[in-house]
Amino acid sequence: MVWIVQALGVAVLVAVAPFMWGIAQMVKARRQGRRGPAPWQLYWVIRKHWHKETTVPERSSWVFRLAPSVSMAVLLMIVITIPIAGRVPRDWPHNMLTLFFLLALERFWSGLAGLDTVGTFGGLGASRVTTLGTGIEPALFAALGIVWQVSGNGAMAPLAAPLSTAPASLLPWLLASTSVAMVLLAEWGRLPVDNPDTHLELTMMHEATLLEYDGRFLALSEWAMALKFTALATFGWVVLGPHLPSLWANLGLRVIEIAATAGALGWMESRLTKLRYFQLPAYLAVAAGLGMLGFYLASGGLSV
Amino acid sequence: MDNPWIRQNVALKEAHAELLTVTATRNHRLQATWLDPASGRQEQVTVDVSQEHFPSLTPMLPEVAWDEREIHDVFGYVPEGHPDLRPLLRTPRWPDNFRPLRDQPRARPTWRDAEPDNPALTVEGDGITIMKVGPTHAGVIESGHFVFSLMGENVLNLDAHLFQNHRGVESLLEGQTIDAVGAMVTRICAADTVSHQTNWALAVEALAGYDAGATLTLDRILLLESERVVSHLNDLAQIPAGVGFQVAHQQALAIKEDWQRGLQRLYGHRFLFDTVRPGWVASVDPENLLRLVHAIGRSWTPWRRLVEGHHGFNDRMAGVGVTTRAEVVRFGGQGVVARAAGKAFDARTLLPLYQDLRPVPVLESDGDVRARFAVRIHEVEASLRLIEQAAERLRRQTTPRDAHWRPPDEVSGQVVVYTESPHGLNVHEVAMDRGRVLRYHIRAATYRNWPLLAHAVPGNAVADFPLINKSFELCYSCTDR
Numbered sequence: 001m002v003w004i005v006q007a008l009g010v011a012v013l014v015a016v017a018p019f020m021w022g023i024a025q026m027v028k029a030r031r032q033g034r035r036g037p038a039p040w041q042l043y044w045v046i047r048k049h050w051h052k053e054t055t056v057p058e059r060s061s062w063v064f065r066l067a068p069s070v071s072m073a074v075l076l077m078i079v080i081t082i083p084i085a086g087r088v089p090r091d092w093p094h095n096m097l098t099l100f101f102l103l104a105l106e107r108f109w110s111g112l113a114g115l116d117t118v119g120t121f122g123g124l125g126a127s128r129v130t131t132l133g134t135g136i137e138p139a140l141f142a143a144l145g146i147v148w149q150v151s152g153n154g155a156m157a158p159l160a161a162p163l164s165t166a167p168a169s170l171l172p173w174l175l176a177s178t179s180v181a182m183v184l185l186a187e188w189g190r191l192p193v194d195n196p197d198t199h200l201e202l203t204m205m206h207e208a209t210l211l212e213y214d215g216r217f218l219a220l221s222e223w224a225m226a227l228k229f230t231a232l233a234t235f236g237w238v239v240l241g242p243h244l245p246s247l248w249a250n251l252g253l254r255v256i257e258i259a260a261t262a263g264a265l266g267w268m269e270s271r272l273t274k275l276r277y278f279q280l281p282a283y284l285a286v287a288a289g290l291g292m293l294g295f296y297l298a299s300g301g302l303s304v
Numbered sequence: 305m306d307n308p309w310i311r312q313n314v315a316l317k318e319a320h321a322e323l324l325t326v327t328a329t330r331n332h333r334l335q336a337t338w339l340d341p342a343s344g345r346q347e348q349v350t351v352d353v354s355q356e357h358f359p360s361l362t363p364m365l366p367e368v369a370w371d372e373r374e375i376h377d378v379f380g381y382v383p384e385g386h387p388d389l390r391p392l393l394r395t396p397r398w399p400d401n402f403r404p405l406r407d408q409p410r411a412r413p414t415w416r417d418a419e420p421d422n423p424a425l426t427v428e429g430d431g432i433t434i435m436k437v438g439p440t441h442a443g444v445i446e447s448g449h450f451v452f453s454l455m456g457e458n459v460l461n462l463d464a465h466l467f468q469n470h471r472g473v474e475s476l477l478e479g480q481t482i483d484a485v486g487a488m489v490t491r492i493c494a495a496d497t498v499s500h501q502t503n504w505a506l507a508v509e510a511l512a513g514y515d516a517g518a519t520l521t522l523d524r525i526l527l528l529e530s531e532r533v534v535s536h537l538n539d540l541a542q543i544p545a546g547v548g549f550q551v552a553h554q555q556a557l558a559i560k561e562d563w564q565r566g567l568q569r570l571y572g573h574r575f576l577f578d579t580v581r582p583g584w585v586a587s588v589d590p591e592n593l594l595r596l597v598h599a600i601g602r603s604w605t606p607w608r609r610l611v612e613g614h615h616g617f618n619d620r621m622a623g624v625g626v627t628t629r630a631e632v633v634r635f636g637g638q639g640v641v642a643r644a645a646g647k648a649f650d651a652r653t654l655l656p657l658y659q660d661l662r663p664v665p666v667l668e669s670d671g672d673v674r675a676r677f678a679v680r681i682h683e684v685e686a687s688l689r690l691i692e693q694a695a696e697r698l699r700r701q702t703t704p705r706d707a708h709w710r711p712p713d714e715v716s717g718q719v720v721v722y723t724e725s726p727h728g729l730n731v732h733e734v735a736m737d738r739g740r741v742l743r744y745h746i747r748a749a750t751y752r753n754w755p756l757l758a759h760a761v762p763g764n765a766v767a768d769f770p771l772i773n774k775s776f777e778l779c780y781s782c783t784d785r
Contacts, residue, residue, distance in 0.1 A: 032554035120435045124766075127456075192616070195548035199442040200770040203546075273616040274548040277457055277767045 002089050005247045009084030009254070013234060014076070016255065017226040018042035020233075020262045027266025028197075042226060046219045054215025057117045067113030068213065068220040074106040075227045082235050085250040086158055086243045094156045096144055099235065100137065103187065106228075107133045114209030121201045125208025128277070132193070132205065135284035136186050143179035143291030146172055146298045147239060156235065158243045175294030177240050182287035184236060186280075188229050190265060191272045193280060196225075203274070233261045307359045309334075309351035314364050316347060322649065323636050324720050324731045326361075326371040327745045328379045328405070334358055336368075337720045337733065344654040346720060353381045360386040367636030367752060378405040388425075393467045395420045404475050425463040427453035432460065435766070439468040446780035454766055462761045462769075464754055466783055473785040477744040482508060482711055485741060486581050489732075492746060493781040494575045495538075498531040499725030500746070501580035503732040506657075506721040508582035508711050511736055516583075519701060521657055523585040525694045526593060528723065529687040531576055533563055533600075535726030536680045536687070539640075539777040543677055544611065546771035547620045552611050559603050566596040583709030590695035597688050597695075608681060621674035625760045625772030628671055637756045638749035639728020641776055644679045645671035651724035661693055673775040713739045725749060727779050748782030 022039030029036020056065060081094045081102075088094050107129060114126030148154045186193040189206040201208060210221050237257045244250050275283055313336055317323070321338040324346070328334050332354040338347045351358050360383035362369045372383040373392035380403040383389065396418040404410075426434050433454045439447040447468035453461040473492055477485060489504040490497050502524055509516060516524075541556035564574040570588040571579055579586040611617060627637065629646040642649060643665055650665035652658050666682040668675035718735040728749025735742040757776045761769060 028550065032551050033558060034554060120433070120437075123433070124435070191548055197550065198545075198548060200546065201442065202437070202769050203548075203767045269548075270551050272548075273544075273614070273620055275616075276620065277765050 001247065002085075002087055005085045005251060006080075006083075006088060009251055010076075010079050012251070012255065013079050013084065013230050013258075014227060016258070017230040018046060018223065020230050020258050021226040023259055023262035024229075024266035024269070025197075027263050028270055031267065031270035042222065046222055049214065049219035049222070050216055052215045054217060056217075057119070057212050060117045060212070063109075063112050064116040064212070065217070067109045067116075068217045068224065070109040071106055071224040072220050072227070074102050074109075075224050075231055078102050079227070079231045079234070081156070082231065083156055083238055084234060084254055085247040086238065087247065096147060096154045096156055099156070100140060103140075104133065104137065110206070110209050117212045119212055121204065121208045121211050124202075125204055125206065125211075128205040129209060132186060132280060132284075135281055136183055139179070139183045139284045139288040139291065140187075141291075142288040142295065143176060143183050144239070145291060145295035146176045149295055149298045156239055158238065158241075169298075172294040172298035173240065175290045175297070177236075179287045179291035179294065180236050180240060182283070182290070184232050186284060186287075187232060189225075191269045192275045193283065195274050229262070230258055233258045237261075309349065310359055310361060310364060312349045313338075313361055316349070317365055321347065322729065323365075323367060324722060324729075325733045325745055325747045326368050326375075327733060327747075328353065328375055328381060329718075329735065330743050334375070334381070335733075336361075337731075339654070339722070341649060341654065353379075356380070357382040357384050359384055362386050362388075366634060366755075370751060370755065371747075379403055380406055390425075391422050393470050395422060404472060410475065421449070422465060424451035424465065425461065426451060427460045431455060439465075448780055452766060452769075457765050457767065459762050459764055459766050459769065462758045464758050466754060466780060469780070469784045471785060474744050474746060477741050480741050482582065482713075482715065482739060485744075487578065490577050492785060493748070493779055494577075495535050495779050496531070496725035496727060496730060496748065496782055498527045498576050498580060499723045499730045500732070501578075502528060502657075502723050503721050503730060504734070505580050505582045505584075506723070507719050507732055507734040508715060508736075510719045510721065511715045511717045511734075512582075512711050514583060514709055514711070516657075519587070519698065520583075520585050521659070522694045522698050522701075523587045524580060524657060525661065526588075526590075526691055526698075527571075527576055527579050527585065529691045529694075530563075530567055530593075532687045532726045533684055533691075534560060534567070534575070536684045537563060539774070540611075540677065540680050540684070542774040542777060543621070543673065543771065544617060546774045547617060549611075549614070549617050552607070552614070552617065555603070555607050555610070559600060559607060562603070563596070563600055566599070570596070582711045590698040594692060594695050594699075597691055601688065604684070611677075612681075618674060620771065621677055621775075622672060623670075624673045624768050625764060625775060626670070626672045627756055627760045629669075631756060631759055632671070635756050635759070636752045637728075638752050639724075639726075640676055640679050640683070641753050641756060642728065644668045644675035649729070651722055651729050655723065657723075661690060663690060673771055676775040715739050718742075725782075727777075727782065728753065730782075746782070746785055748779065750778040750780075751783050753778050754783060 019039055021042050026036055026039045078099055081098055083094050111126040111130045114122035151157050189196055194205040196207060198204060213221055234254055237254060241257060244253055316338045321340050324337040324339050326336045332352065334351045334353050336349045358381060360372055362372055363385060369388065370392055372386055373389060375381055376383060376389060377392055377394040397415045397420055399413050399416060402413045435452040435454055437450045439449040449465040449468060451463040452459055477488060485504060489500050492500045537556055537560035541553050541560060544552035567576060568574045570592055571586050627641060627645050632642045632645045632647045646667055646669040648665045648667055653662050653665065663686050666679050666686060668679050715736045716738055720731060720733045722729055722731040730749055731747040733745040753776060757778060761772055764772060
């Protein structure tokens with residue numbers, strides 16, 4: 001049963017990813033006073049790219065051609081490891097370290113792909129993505145230190161139940177959740193860290209590494225980008241959100257939660273401006289600090 | 305220094321005169337025209353260039369660096385002692401002896417088969433990246449090629465290569481009749497078109513000795529200020545886009561669209577093409593324009609509250625892309641860029657056209673993106689008030705509208721005229737000979753502001769360039785011509 005639910009969960013997440021991206025875009029358009037495209041627009045965009053001719057820059061190597069597949073493969077692995085409905089089969093590799101390293105692998109390849117074409121913007125984007133990564137990784141560890149504290153082994157398990165029995169549980173949970181949300185915004189490349197909708201190459205981060213792609217490579221990269229949002233949102237809710245007793249109900253709850261996250265993201269992005277690039281380390285330091293504070297409190301810091 | 309050409313020009317600059325134009329005339333002379341901002345009087349300095357060269361003013365007056373390079377490119381006169389005599393308009397495709405504004409008769413050159421790019425000024429050294437952007441950009445942006453020298457995320461140097469779409473307007477205008485010039489002057493630039501048209505009208509009227517009546521003048525104020533509102537609303541919309549503030553961007557564009565649709569309804573053109581001619585101006589019922597102003601005011605106030613109350617947005621603008629007052633004076637900066645740095649010059653205060661409706665120049669002192677944004681906000685409101693006042697006067701006017709004056713066929717003479725376009729001081733130097741154009745020189749405000757942008761960007765993060773660029777929002781078309 002657990003096997004079936006997990007397999008179904010993976011299929012659902014992959015399938016709805018472009019739609020969830022579209023929900024955020026739709027909310028943003030409405031907030032800007034535009035009608036905007038329908039939430040399923042990204043499916044048409046991906047289909048369009050898929051049927052177009054695929055070209056590669058003259059000076060690029062196999063790294064450039066492999067990177068979109070690596071991206072997609074890594075994100076599929078991430079989705080598979082997450083206990084989407086709250087439980088996984090026995091011996092499942094659902095340790096958070098796996099997730100962190102998979103994210104690092106994806107970042108490494110997108111940086112390489114950006115550099116591979118020897119284009120100016122690709123290099124700029126690669127530099128920014130990697131630099132930001134050095135801040136995101138420790139912040140993510142700090143934000144989720146509390147999970148180790150509670151579960152003891154770093155498994156991606158629901159935190160809510162064990163935490164509710166711990167003393168002073170609400171405050172550590174709030175701190176950890178805020179911290180995770182801040183880091184995920186950076187990992188997704190959304191405001192106030194990166195602006196996925198801009199056409200200004202000089203300000204781009206993740207988008208700049210994709211500029212040279214077209215055709216099937218672009219289609220794959222866009223799906224992977226949407227899947228990253230869905231996968232990490234699921235991860236956040238699994239670890240920090242509520243759980244229902246039934247596996248099937250949990251699966252449904254996840255979809256609703258992701259849609260709500262996408263809506264909230266669109267609403268929030270309409271209120272924010274992008275931070276200065278040189279302020280981003282401070283932003284990530286705040287996220288890490290909040291996470292560490294939560295960890296300290298959860299480990300009984302107050303009672304010592 | 306003992307050269308009278310240098311001495312007189314430097315003395316005028318030291319007396320705080322504004323440089324209007326420096327250009328060559330048809331009879332082997334260079335001519336600099338200065339404007340005294342206190343009295344509104346013009347003064348001209350000339351030098352003979354029949355020896356093919358002249359002493360360069362650039363070491364003393366860096367603001368003429370581009371003018372001299374342009375004279376070198378299109379007339380072939382050599383400014384001796386110019387520190388940077390790279391081609392400005394000229395590209396490697398031009399034949400060696402091609403001097404488009406000097407050669408007579410005009411012949412179509414045989415273009416050479418070469419890469420069109422001119423060498424760029426870059427910084428060399430370990431760890432320095434050269435980044436080239438444009439001339440084709442993403443989005444609806446004009447053509448400009450920018451060469452950045454970067455150290456990591458920091459800009460060390462910016463070399464802007466404009467004139468990608470040089471149309472040779474000045475050459476095309478030569479020999480045209482009065483009736484033919486209007487349509488071409490209108491199309492020098494869509495953003496400043498009314499200002500260009502008004503300059504042409506003022507030039508012909510001045511040469512023919514025609515004194516425009518009150519109605520004509522008030523109608524022209526309506527058009528000039530309406531154009532300023534379009535342009536400033538566009539710039540105010542683009543600045544938030546530079547930091548991802550899409551809501552403010554789209555809302556300002558919506559206000560601009562409402563305003564332009566109103567102008568389309570009233571004047572028949574969104575950009576006010578062909579609305580001013582010598583002795584004539586398009587006129588509308590002032591009541592209708594007043595209604596449009598009130599309609600815009602309703603959406604303007606909430607927008608202004610949104611941007612002024614947004615902490616993140618104001619933080620992003622503060623201290624970025626700073627141009628000091630000293631730099632503005634040194635490079636002859638104009639318009640919003642100059643006033644945001646504290647230079648109190650607005651050509652409207654000198655124009656007889658504005659009579660007692662003269663606006664007080666809006667000033668800021670920081671010279672950063674925030675200051676330029678603030679100046680535009682205040683100028684939009686000042687322009688709307690000016691439109692209200694002029695429309696109110698037109699409404700109360702009981703005398704019939706002036707009869708359409710036709711300029712005489714045999715207009716001759718030379719005159720330098722100017723208006724304050726949305727981008728700043730816009731100057732036309734017109735020489736006519738018996739009803740035909742002998743020489744037409746256009747010096748738009750942005751021509752003076754481009755070198756300032758290249759000075760404001762180094763020292764900033766390269767990711768802030770779009771924001772700085774949009775806060776200058778310089779016009780390519782006026783500069784390229």
